[in-house]
Amino acid sequence: MTELIEALKSAKKVGVLTGAGVSTLCGIPDFRGPQGLYRQPDAERIFDIDWFDRDPSVYYRGCRELVYGLGDFQPGPVHTALVRLERAGRLAGIATQNIDMLHQKAGSSHVYEVHGSPVVHACRHCGDVKTFDEIVAMIEANGGAAKLGEPYVPRCACGGPYKPAITFFGEMLPEAAFRSAQELAISSDVFLVLGTSLTVHPAAGLPRLTLQAGGKVFIVNGQPTSLDDYAVRRYPDLKEFADAVCAAFATSPLS
Numbered sequence: 001m002t003e004l005i006e007a008l009k010s011a012k013k014v015g016v017l018t019g020a021g022v023s024t025l026c027g028i029p030d031f032r033g034p035q036g037l038y039r040q041p042d043a044e045r046i047f048d049i050d051w052f053d054r055d056p057s058v059y060y061r062g063c064r065e066l067v068y069g070l071g072d073f074q075p076g077p078v079h080t081a082l083v084r085l086e087r088a089g090r091l092a093g094i095a096t097q098n099i100d101m102l103h104q105k106a107g108s109s110h111v112y113e114v115h116g117s118p119v120v121h122a123c124r125h126c127g128d129v130k131t132f133d134e135i136v137a138m139i140e141a142n143g144g145a146a147k148l149g150e151p152y153v154p155r156c157a158c159g160g161p162y163k164p165a166i167t168f169f170g171e172m173l174p175e176a177a178f179r180s181a182q183e184l185a186i187s188s189d190v191f192l193v194l195g196t197s198l199t200v201h202p203a204a205g206l207p208r209l210t211l212q213a214g215g216k217v218f219i220v221n222g223q224p225t226s227l228d229d230y231a232v233r234r235y236p237d238l239k240e241f242a243d244a245v246c247a248a249f250a251t252s253p254l255s
């Protein structure tokens, strides 16, 4: 990883795009990897807005662990390495496709969640807003999101289901977050792509903005991506990346 580490040391500005692969090291499954969530039948319905409006239990059953069990997950080696990079003054920001809020939990400061997050939920009928913790409490008070048989769906007093502020397929991306992510990609002379299959646009187009602006892209991902031929290089293993960064930028105190 010497070439990547040297680029991080000499860069004027470093940006990062992360995907679900960085959280597999925390025990959270990704979507399209060998053990990905989308290997299950009908899994693509879980984050589909039309399915949510037709039957919100498809989402609440599918995300019982992935979203409503997030309290049990801790940031992993890649999250920690990115905090160390930031503390060493070598990272300007993180555009993430992940909804697990682990970059913030790890201590990263500039995180742009281009697919939103479950930090708040809104009633689909009247717009009433509840926090993530309030929704978790509702679910736990009703024995979990997917009991055998009738799965529990947290509902507003008006009867509408609460929907997380996660960008579902069929919805627009959060405008401010995506604009910040675009600005980060355009202004970075080194852009890291970590743990994403680069299959979902427009997020997958972010690294191309760096290339178009004359910057360099490095990819760390177990599977090939459509950008491999345009990147300086694709490295296969995220744990190796995290270890190399922590070794190279060890001086920055994590606490």
Ligand code: APR
Pocket (backbone or CB within 6 Å): 018, 019, 020, 021, 022, 024, 025, 030, 031, 032, 033, 034, 036, 047, 097, 098, 115, 195, 196, 197, 198, 199, 200, 220, 221, 222, 223, 236, 237, 238, 239
């Ligand atoms: N080391 C290297 N690569 C890894 C590791 C690892 N330890 N673990 C997983 N990966 C790679 C997988 O090979 C896979 O290519 O991470 C990638 C994750 O890709 P996806 O599962 O497609 O996740 P992501 O790219 O984040 O999905 C994008 O799709 O479902 C939507 O909105 C959802 O944000 C998500 C978007």
